[in-house]
Amino acid sequence: MPDPISWASAWPYLLASLIGGYLLGSIPFGLLITRIAGLGDIRAIGSGNIGTTNVLRTGKKSLAAATLLGDMLKGTVAVLLAWSFAGVDGALIAGLGAFLGHIFPIWLKFKDGKGVATYIGILLGLSWPGALIFCAIWLYVAVFTRFSSFSALTASLACPFILAALGQWQYAELFALLTLLIWAKHHANIKRLIKGTEARIGTK
Secondary structure, three states, X not given: OOOOOOHHHHHHHHHHHHHHHHHHHOOOHHHHHHHHOOOOOHHHOOOOOOOHHHHHOOOXXXXXXXXXXXXXXXXXXXXXXXXXXXXXXXXXXXXXXXXXXXXXXXXHXXXXXXXXXXXXXXXXXXXXXXXHHHHHHHHHHHHHHOOHHHHHHHXXXXXXXXXXXXXXXXXXXXXXXXXXXXXXXXXXXXXXXXXXXOOOOOOO
Protein backbone atom coordinates (compact mmCIF):
# COMPACT_ATOMS: atom_id res chain seq x y z
CA MET A 1 0.00 0.00 0.00
CA PRO A 2 1.37 3.45 -0.83
CA ASP A 3 2.53 5.78 1.92
CA PRO A 4 -0.50 8.09 2.45
CA ILE A 5 1.86 11.04 3.08
CA SER A 6 3.89 10.61 -0.10
CA TRP A 7 1.72 11.88 -2.94
CA ALA A 8 4.55 11.22 -5.39
CA SER A 9 4.21 7.49 -4.78
CA ALA A 10 0.47 7.49 -4.05
CA TRP A 11 -0.92 9.27 -7.11
CA PRO A 12 -0.95 6.21 -9.43
CA TYR A 13 -3.03 4.33 -6.85
CA LEU A 14 -5.36 7.29 -6.38
CA LEU A 15 -5.76 7.72 -10.13
CA ALA A 16 -6.54 4.01 -10.46
CA SER A 17 -9.09 4.39 -7.65
CA LEU A 18 -10.80 7.28 -9.45
CA ILE A 19 -10.90 5.54 -12.85
CA GLY A 20 -11.91 2.17 -11.43
CA GLY A 21 -14.63 3.77 -9.30
CA TYR A 22 -15.95 5.69 -12.28
CA LEU A 23 -16.14 2.61 -14.51
CA LEU A 24 -17.94 0.61 -11.82
CA GLY A 25 -20.33 3.48 -11.18
CA SER A 26 -21.09 3.74 -14.90
CA ILE A 27 -22.67 0.27 -15.08
CA PRO A 28 -26.38 1.00 -15.89
CA PHE A 29 -28.00 -1.78 -13.88
CA GLY A 30 -31.55 -0.46 -14.30
CA LEU A 31 -31.24 -0.43 -18.09
CA LEU A 32 -29.52 -3.83 -18.26
CA ILE A 33 -31.89 -5.58 -15.86
CA THR A 34 -35.08 -4.36 -17.55
CA ARG A 35 -33.77 -5.21 -21.01
CA ILE A 36 -32.80 -8.72 -19.91
CA ALA A 37 -36.31 -9.07 -18.45
CA GLY A 38 -37.78 -8.19 -21.86
CA LEU A 39 -39.23 -4.82 -20.88
CA GLY A 40 -37.36 -2.83 -23.49
CA ASP A 41 -35.77 0.54 -22.76
CA ILE A 42 -36.70 1.78 -19.28
CA ARG A 43 -35.94 5.33 -20.45
CA ALA A 44 -39.12 5.24 -22.55
CA ILE A 45 -41.45 5.22 -19.52
CA GLY A 46 -42.13 7.40 -16.49
CA SER A 47 -39.39 9.88 -15.70
CA GLY A 48 -37.09 8.37 -18.33
CA ASN A 49 -34.55 7.63 -15.60
CA ILE A 50 -32.83 4.25 -15.22
CA GLY A 51 -32.94 4.23 -11.42
CA THR A 52 -34.93 2.17 -8.93
CA THR A 53 -37.94 4.50 -8.71
CA ASN A 54 -38.54 4.44 -12.43
CA VAL A 55 -37.99 0.68 -12.68
CA LEU A 56 -40.65 0.33 -9.97
CA ARG A 57 -43.07 2.07 -12.34
CA THR A 58 -42.97 -1.06 -14.53
CA GLY A 59 -44.80 -2.84 -11.73
CA LYS A 60 -41.94 -5.31 -11.33
CA LYS A 61 -40.85 -4.96 -7.70
CA SER A 62 -38.23 -7.68 -8.06
CA LEU A 63 -36.54 -5.79 -10.89
CA ALA A 64 -36.63 -2.57 -8.89
CA ALA A 65 -35.04 -4.37 -5.93
CA ALA A 66 -32.35 -5.82 -8.19
CA THR A 67 -31.65 -2.37 -9.63
CA LEU A 68 -31.38 -0.86 -6.16
CA LEU A 69 -28.99 -3.60 -5.05
CA GLY A 70 -26.82 -3.31 -8.15
CA ASP A 71 -26.60 0.48 -7.99
CA MET A 72 -25.76 0.34 -4.29
CA LEU A 73 -23.17 -2.41 -4.49
CA LYS A 74 -21.19 -0.80 -7.30
CA GLY A 75 -20.51 2.08 -4.91
CA THR A 76 -19.67 -0.24 -2.01
CA VAL A 77 -17.40 -2.44 -4.11
CA ALA A 78 -15.57 0.57 -5.55
CA VAL A 79 -14.85 1.90 -2.06
CA LEU A 80 -13.75 -1.40 -0.56
CA LEU A 81 -11.54 -2.37 -3.49
CA ALA A 82 -9.77 0.99 -3.46
CA TRP A 83 -9.35 0.85 0.31
CA SER A 84 -7.58 -2.51 -0.03
CA PHE A 85 -4.73 -1.08 -2.12
CA ALA A 86 -4.85 2.71 -1.64
CA GLY A 87 -6.14 3.23 1.90
CA VAL A 88 -8.79 5.68 3.02
CA ASP A 89 -7.75 8.37 0.53
CA GLY A 90 -8.17 5.90 -2.32
CA ALA A 91 -11.55 4.81 -0.94
CA LEU A 92 -12.81 8.39 -0.82
CA ILE A 93 -11.63 9.09 -4.36
CA ALA A 94 -13.13 5.81 -5.61
CA GLY A 95 -16.42 6.76 -3.97
CA LEU A 96 -16.40 10.09 -5.78
CA GLY A 97 -15.55 8.31 -9.03
CA ALA A 98 -18.38 5.78 -8.60
CA PHE A 99 -20.88 8.55 -7.93
CA LEU A 100 -19.75 10.55 -10.97
CA GLY A 101 -19.90 7.37 -13.03
CA HIS A 102 -23.49 6.78 -12.02
CA ILE A 103 -24.75 10.29 -12.71
CA PHE A 104 -22.58 10.79 -15.81
CA PRO A 105 -22.20 7.24 -17.25
CA ILE A 106 -19.85 6.92 -20.21
CA TRP A 107 -21.97 4.12 -21.68
CA LEU A 108 -25.05 6.40 -21.90
CA LYS A 109 -23.31 9.47 -23.34
CA PHE A 110 -22.82 10.96 -19.85
CA LYS A 111 -26.57 11.27 -19.29
CA ASP A 112 -28.90 9.85 -16.64
CA GLY A 113 -28.59 8.74 -13.04
CA LYS A 114 -29.76 10.64 -9.95
CA GLY A 115 -27.18 8.94 -7.74
CA VAL A 116 -29.17 8.07 -4.62
CA ALA A 117 -28.62 4.30 -4.55
CA THR A 118 -24.92 4.66 -5.34
CA TYR A 119 -24.69 7.38 -2.67
CA ILE A 120 -26.04 4.86 -0.15
CA GLY A 121 -23.64 2.16 -1.35
CA ILE A 122 -20.64 4.46 -0.98
CA LEU A 123 -21.85 5.44 2.47
CA LEU A 124 -22.26 1.78 3.40
CA GLY A 125 -18.67 1.05 2.39
CA LEU A 126 -17.30 3.97 4.42
CA SER A 127 -19.65 4.21 7.41
CA TRP A 128 -22.33 1.59 7.92
CA PRO A 129 -23.83 3.46 10.92
CA GLY A 130 -24.19 6.53 8.71
CA ALA A 131 -25.83 4.38 6.02
CA LEU A 132 -28.34 2.96 8.51
CA ILE A 133 -29.29 6.43 9.74
CA PHE A 134 -29.62 7.67 6.14
CA CYS A 135 -31.95 4.80 5.27
CA ALA A 136 -34.00 5.34 8.44
CA ILE A 137 -34.51 9.01 7.53
CA TRP A 138 -35.36 8.12 3.93
CA LEU A 139 -37.88 5.49 5.03
CA TYR A 140 -39.50 7.75 7.63
CA VAL A 141 -40.00 10.59 5.13
CA ALA A 142 -41.13 8.18 2.38
CA VAL A 143 -43.78 6.57 4.57
CA PHE A 144 -45.36 9.91 5.42
CA THR A 145 -44.97 11.71 2.08
CA ARG A 146 -44.66 8.91 -0.52
CA PHE A 147 -42.21 11.10 -2.42
CA SER A 148 -39.01 9.24 -3.26
CA SER A 149 -37.28 12.43 -4.39
CA PHE A 150 -38.17 14.39 -1.24
CA SER A 151 -37.03 11.49 0.93
CA ALA A 152 -33.68 11.37 -0.85
CA LEU A 153 -33.22 15.13 -0.68
CA THR A 154 -34.00 15.18 3.04
CA ALA A 155 -31.76 12.23 3.93
CA SER A 156 -28.86 13.48 1.81
CA LEU A 157 -29.08 16.94 3.37
CA ALA A 158 -28.81 15.37 6.82
CA CYS A 159 -26.01 12.98 5.88
CA PRO A 160 -22.94 15.27 6.15
CA PHE A 161 -24.14 16.48 9.56
CA ILE A 162 -24.66 12.87 10.70
CA LEU A 163 -21.13 11.94 9.66
CA ALA A 164 -19.71 15.02 11.36
CA ALA A 165 -21.60 14.10 14.53
CA LEU A 166 -20.02 10.65 14.33
CA GLY A 167 -16.59 12.31 14.14
CA GLN A 168 -16.03 11.19 10.53
CA TRP A 169 -14.99 14.55 9.12
CA GLN A 170 -13.31 13.27 5.94
CA TYR A 171 -16.46 11.39 5.04
CA ALA A 172 -18.61 14.39 5.91
CA GLU A 173 -16.64 16.53 3.45
CA LEU A 174 -17.07 13.98 0.66
CA PHE A 175 -20.80 13.62 1.29
CA ALA A 176 -21.30 17.37 1.43
CA LEU A 177 -20.06 17.41 -2.17
CA LEU A 178 -22.15 14.39 -3.16
CA THR A 179 -25.23 15.97 -1.56
CA LEU A 180 -24.75 19.11 -3.66
CA LEU A 181 -24.58 16.91 -6.76
CA ILE A 182 -27.72 14.99 -5.74
CA TRP A 183 -29.64 18.24 -5.27
CA ALA A 184 -28.40 19.52 -8.63
CA LYS A 185 -29.51 16.29 -10.36
CA HIS A 186 -32.92 16.58 -8.67
CA HIS A 187 -33.57 20.14 -9.86
CA ALA A 188 -36.57 19.03 -11.98
CA ASN A 189 -37.99 17.05 -9.05
CA ILE A 190 -37.60 20.07 -6.78
CA LYS A 191 -39.58 22.21 -9.24
CA ARG A 192 -42.33 19.57 -9.40
CA LEU A 193 -42.42 19.28 -5.61
CA ILE A 194 -42.90 23.03 -5.34
CA LYS A 195 -45.65 22.94 -7.99
CA GLY A 196 -47.32 19.89 -6.43
CA THR A 197 -46.94 17.78 -9.59
CA GLU A 198 -44.25 15.34 -8.42
CA ALA A 199 -45.23 11.65 -8.81
CA ARG A 200 -45.58 9.65 -5.62
CA ILE A 201 -44.05 6.25 -4.99
CA GLY A 202 -46.05 3.52 -6.68
CA THR A 203 -47.57 5.71 -9.40
CA LYS A 204 -46.75 5.10 -13.04
